[in-house]
Amino acid sequence: MFEGVPLTWFLIVATLMFFIGIYGFLVRKNLITILMSIELILNSVNINFVAFNKILYPDHLEGMFFTIFVIAVAAAEASVAIAIIINIYRRLINIDVEKMNEMKY
Amino acid sequence: MFTIFSAVIIIFSVLTVTSRRILRAATFLLFVLVATAGLYFMLRFNFLAAIQLTLYAGGIIVLIIFSILLTSQIGQKLDTATWKKKLVAFIAAAFGAVICIITILANKFPVEATSAGSTNVRLIGQSLLNTGKYGYALPFEVISILLLAAMIGAIVLAKKRKD
Numbered sequence: 001m002f003e004g005v006p007l008t009w010f011l012i013v014a015t016l017m018f019f020i021g022i023y024g025f026l027v028r029k030n031l032i033t034i035l036m037s038i039e040l041i042l043n044s045v046n047i048n049f050v051a052f053n054k055i056l057y058p059d060h061l062e063g064m065f066f067t068i069f070v071i072a073v074a075a076a077e078a079s080v081a082i083a084i085i086i087n088i089y090r091r092l093i094n095i096d097v098e099k100m101n102e103m104k105y
Numbered sequence: 106m107f108t109i110f111s112a113v114i115i116i117f118s119v120l121t122v123t124s125r126r127i128l129r130a131a132t133f134l135l136f137v138l139v140a141t142a143g144l145y146f147m148l149r150f151n152f153l154a155a156i157q158l159t160l161y162a163g164g165i166i167v168l169i170i171f172s173i174l175l176t177s178q179i180g181q182k183l184d185t186a187t188w189k190k191k192l193v194a195f196i197a198a199a200f201g202a203v204i205c206i207i208t209i210l211a212n213k214f215p216v217e218a219t220s221a222g223s224t225n226v227r228l229i230g231q232s233l234l235n236t237g238k239y240g241y242a243l244p245f246e247v248i249s250i251l252l253l254a255a256m257i258g259a260i261v262l263a264k265k266r267k268d
Contacts, residue, residue, distance in 0.1 A: 005107045007216075010144075011209045013111040017118050017137075019202040024122030026194035027186045032173055033127060036134050039165065040118055043141055046157075054148040056214060061224065061232060064153055065241050071160055072248045076255035078165045082172045083262035089176045090265075 010051035017044035031085050031095040035078065042074045106147055113140040125182045131169050138162045152226055 021040035028034050046067045053063025089095050092102065117136040124130040138161045145154035185191075236242045 007214050008209055009107065009111070012206055013114060015202055015205045015209065016115055019198040019205075020115075020118040020122055022201065023194050023198040026197065027122065027191055028183075029186065030127060030177070030183055032169060032176065033122075033130055033183070036130060036169065037122060039134060039161075040121065040137065043138060043161070047141060047144060050145060050148055050150060050153065054150065056216060061229070061239070064150055064224070064229075065232065065244075067153055068156060069244055069248055071156060072252060075160060075165060076252050078168055079259045080255050080262070082168055083259035085172060086175060086263050095176050 007051055007055045010047060010055070014044040014047040014051070017047070029096050029098055031081075031088070031097060034097070035081050035085075039074065039078070042070060046070055107144075110140045110143045110147065113137070114144075125185065127173050127177055127181075127183060128170070131166060131173060134169075135162055135166045138166065150224060152224065152229055 018041055021037045021044065024037035024040065025034055028037060049063040049067045049070070053060065057063075085095055088100070092100060094100075114137055117133045117140070121130050121133040121137060124133060138157065142154045142157040142162065145151075145157055186194075232239055233241050233245050
C-alpha cells in the first residue's frame with residue numbers, strides 16, 4: 001500500500017502541518033486554541049518519526065517508541081495546561097492572552 | 106489512500122487554525138488526528154494507530170472539549186487577529202515551510218533493502234521493559250514518573266481554594 005509513496009511526501013505533509021500549527025500559535029488569542037496548535041505541531045513530528053522508521057529502517061522500532069513517548073508527553077502537557085487554563089479562568093473570567101495583564105504593573 | 110489522508114490532514118489543519126468557533130476547531134482537530142491514525146494504519150503500525158486513536162482522539166480531544174465547555178460560551182465567535190499580525194505570522198510560517206521543503210527535496214534518502222521487521226505487541230512489550238540493547242526501560246520509567254507528576258500537578262492546580 002505505502003510502497004509507491006516516497007518518504008519525501010510524508011515529510012512534506014508533516015512540514016505543512018507543522019507550519020500551519022506555527023501559524024495558529026502566532027495568530028490565535030484564546031489559550032485553548034493555542035493548545036490545539038501545539039497538538040498539531042507534536043502530531044506532525046510524530047508523522048516524521050513513523051515515516052522515517054518504516055521507510056528507511058523497517059527492521060528497527062525506534063521511531064515507534066519515540067512516537068509513543070511523544071504521545072505520553074503530549075497527554076501530560078495537555079492535562080497540566082488545561083488545569084492552568086481553568087485556574088486562570090476562575091480568577092480572571094477570560095482566557096484571552098491579550099487581556100491577561102494582571103502581573104504587568 | 107495516502108492522497109486522501111494527507112488531503113484531509115492539510116485541509117482540516119488549516120480549518121483548525123482559522124475557524125472562528127472554538128468547538129468546531131476542536132472537531133476539526135479530531136479529524137486531523139483520526140487521519141493521522143489512518144496514516145499509521147497505512148504504514149502497518151497497528152498498535153501505534155490504536156494508541157493514537159484512544160489517547161489522542163479519545164483522551165486529549167475529550168479533555169479539550171470539556172475545558173472549552175467550562176471556559177467559554179457556545180456559539181460565541183472568537184475575535185480574530187489584526188491583518189498586520191496575520192500577515193506577519195503567515196510570512197513567517199510560509200518562509201519556514203519553503204526552507205524546510207527545499208531542504209527535504211534537495212536531500213536524497215537512501216532506502217536500504219532490509220526485510221520488514223515484525224511489529225507485534227509481544228515484541229513491543231519486551232522492548233519497552235528491556236534493559237539491554239534496543240531496550241527502553243529507562244524512558245518508560247521516566248515517562249511514568251512524568252505522568253504521575255503531571256496528574257498530581259493538574260489536581261493541585263485545578264483544585265478549588267478555600268480563600
